[in-house]
Amino acid sequence: MEELFKYIPFLIPIAVIQLALLASAVVHILRHNSFRFGNRLMWLIICVAVNIIGPVLYFVIGKGDD
Amino acid sequence: MIRQFQALSKKEFYESAATFRLYILLAVFLLFGMLSPLIAKATPDLLAAIDTGMVIEMPEPTALDSWTQFFKNVAQMGMIILVILYSGIMSNEFSKGTLVNLLTKGLSRSVVILAKFVAASIVWLASYLICLGTCWAYTIYFWGSVEISNAFLTFAAPWLFGEILIALLMLGGTIFSNVYGSLFTCFAAVVVLNAISLIPKASRYNPASLAGGTLALIAGAGEPSQFIPAMVVGAVLAAGLVVATIEVFKRKRV
Numbered sequence: 001m002e003e004l005f006k007y008i009p010f011l012i013p014i015a016v017i018q019l020a021l022l023a024s025a026v027v028h029i030l031r032h033n034s035f036r037f038g039n040r041l042m043w044l045i046i047c048v049a050v051n052i053i054g055p056v057l058y059f060v061i062g063k064g065d066d
Numbered sequence: 067m068i069r070q071f072q073a074l075s076k077k078e079f080y081e082s083a084a085t086f087r088l089y090i091l092l093a094v095f096l097l098f099g100m101l102s103p104l105i106a107k108a109t110p111d112l113l114a115a116i117d118t119g120m121v122i123e124m125p126e127p128t129a130l131d132s133w134t135q136f137f138k139n140v141a142q143m144g145m146i147i148l149v150i151l152y153s154g155i156m157s158n159e160f161s162k163g164t165l166v167n168l169l170t171k172g173l174s175r176s177v178v179i180l181a182k183f184v185a186a187s188i189v190w191l192a193s194y195l196i197c198l199g200t201c202w203a204y205t206i207y208f209w210g211s212v213e214i215s216n217a218f219l220t221f222a223a224p225w226l227f228g229e230i231l232i233a234l235l236m237l238g239g240t241i242f243s244n245v246y247g248s249l250f251t252c253f254a255a256v257v258v259l260n261a262i263s264l265i266p267k268a269s270r271y272n273p274a275s276l277a278g279g280t281l282a283l284i285a286g287a288g289e290p291s292q293f294i295p296a297m298v299v300g301a302v303l304a305a306g307l308v309v310a311t312i313e314v315f316k317r318k319r320v
Binding site: 006007009010013014017020021024028052056059060061063065 | 087089090093096097104107207
């Protein structure tokens with residue numbers, strides 16, 4: 001446990017970023033219906049399952065232009 | 067001219083916010099700023115936690131390890147993300163035809179390129195400063211204040227390399243009118259620059275050494291004067307690429 005406390009100053013901000021990315025990506029997926037490839041379910045799974053990289057991938061290559 | 071420039075760069079900022087480019091870049095670089103000291107700090111603990119039966123002697127991590135990670139992350143992953151996010155900087159305008167109306171109403175073509183370049187540079191600078199600031203703060207938190215010699219030169223170099231990449235993306239996008247043209251130009255130029263650095267005499271003037279090479283300065287090895295020629299060449303190259311982009315764009319049918 002003591003080992004873990006050393007990393008608290010990192011863990012909290014990283015968790016905040018991850019949750020913010022996840023929330024914005026999920027909201028965006030649910031409100032838009034155009035994807036460059038794949039479908040809504042696929043992107044939802046990617047965003048939820050892959051921390052940080054999933055939402056970033058969605059915004060970079062998955063989001064369709066509208 | 068000035069008003070056109072202001073209006074267009076404002077439009078660029080709104081665009082990067084609307085396409086989430088701005089937020090992604092800021093978030094990713096904030097993460098890199100945190101991850102670099104974290105990886106440096108946690109590596110011995112991680113290795114200890116994996117019980118392989120082997121005894122791996124790890125020296126106590128230092129602030130230098132944290133900066134090594136910083137340069138690695140920014141110079142590799144950071145640049146790749148910058149390039150991917152900005153790969154559509156010119157081609158989106160061509161494919162959607164959004165510039166046609168503005169240009170026929172008399173918007174200067176050089177203003178278009180300059181505004182795009184400056185807006186992208188400011189976003190890149192902001193992301194880079196956030197990354198640097200976070201890494202700096204955590205490094206001081208864990209290892210106490212560390213004297214960094216030639217800090218400005220050391221940290222300005224990767225930023226300058228990013229500027230070259232943005233200029234390359236714009237030139238490629240203007241010539242080929244699509245995303246792949248941008249990416250290809252950028253990739254080809256990086257390959258060429260890295261090939262040049264194989265020649266020992268040329269490597270001193272090679273902007274490729276800007277991406278991660280100045281790390282040696284923090285470690286106390288290497289002279290700052292070693293990197294100044296590369297910095298000058300890099301700055302001239304970035305400016306030259308922007309001018310070339312303007313010239314190509316002036317001759318282009320939109």
